[in-house]
Amino acid sequence: MAKSPMADAATENALRALETAIAHDIHAGLLLPGTWLKQIDLQERYGRSRGDVRRALDKLVAQRLVQQVHNSGYRVRPLDPKQLDELRQVRLILEGAAAETMLGRADAATLARLRNLAEGFSLAVEHRSILDQHEANQAFHAALLELCPNAELVRLVRETRLRLPSALLTQWHERGWVEESARHHHAMVDALEANDREAFCAVVRAHIRPSSRELAFKLSRAWAPIVD
């Protein structure tokens, strides 16, 4: 019988789906940093076999979103303040560099789509739940990243963003931050449309800027330091 790409894609997607499902729940704040991820619980929660759960957890360990302790299992990785600050710096480096590559690459249709997504986030900020805001924000940034021609850079940006518990961060930030983020999004599209490199990069950097030091402290002081 001939090869069956359908089945291949199905199993591959199934495994990837579990991986992203767990990651999503971590980002949504359902699984807090420090939580122990018992294999039996995950197996029931997501309706998968234990082997699948183990493989997915191993992937998440490789992504540094989850930590494995021998004979104790997997836990959501608690980030210490130093690490959060370092990741913020890495985001500045990577997303700043990615921004440089995006100018002059957006056609009218793309600009319209980005405007739509920016407006979607603005609306979510006003009327919807924090989770919806999170989704809208991710949608905008995903669309923005598609402008970057360097696929490897895009992958690194995505992975780095995935390592920060964004849902928790926005939730705990000062009130004005989400509104400012919405303004940033519109400013980014404006700068892209005007092909203004300086302005665009400045906004991208400002978008990452907020210091998460005191926040990181709140997030981390309850858990033991990481020793890997």
Place this chain on the structure above:
Amino acid sequence: MAKSPMADAATENALRALETAIAHDIHAGLLLPGTWLKQIDLQERYGRSRGDVRRALDKLVAQRLVQQVHNSGYRVRPLDPKQLDELRQVRLILEGAAAETMLGRADAATLARLRNLAEGFSLAVEHRSILDQHEANQAFHAALLELCPNAELVRLVRETRLRLPSALLTQWHERGWVEESARHHHAMVDALEANDREAFCAVVRAHIRPSSRELAFKLSRAWAPIVD
């Protein structure tokens, strides 16, 4: 009985060791891009159980050094020219940013050590095998990276470097390249000692500069494109 950190470290190191052993053989050119990594072969070659081999290969897949094809197994990931060029750009971004953070951080002892390693590479270039040159080069850059205070950035730089088949690259480059690399190393230490930011960053960038386009073509044309 009390916890046994020794045993933990042992098993952990054992797994990591296998992972790095395979990665090393890939970089050394013993396992060429496109080679199928049969689990039985690896199991015999490194004297490990099949489970260990599978876990190590999964790690390498996560590092994008190895590719997994369902029902066909694992193969050394063939890089296409576009990807090599993109990785070169990412190296410029990351190592350039890392260089910015290194200035004013090297004390006399560290400078002496770096000089020693730079000289070690120069000697290897003149008198030793390509494999030794590769080792000496890695030793110098590992020591240099220790100057960067951002651990996350250091990790990214290491991972990105590990994704380029350096042994093959240096082997096939034009004759003068290794000698120029050796000069670069000395120039880096000089700039660090003089605390000359401009010069240091310029050398770091020049060290990555060589275009690998025609080389990438040679490396990749024999194998099918990557479709993940």
Place this chain on the structure above:
DNA sequence: GGAGCCTAAATTGGTACCAATTTTGGAGTC
């Protein structure tokens, strides 16, 4: 009443086995 120890349950991690799929080798046919 509280601390310490010991037993039992639960959880993890590794190994062995088995089914599914691909590949290899050979026989038969055009």
Place this chain on the structure above:
DNA sequence: GACTCCAAAATTGGTACCAATTTAGGCTCC
């Protein structure tokens, strides 16, 4: 002689089982 088809061997990937370790609960002793 070359191509096709079929069967056997080999390899992969998943599942189930089992040992090792940790954790929880209860009992005893101080």
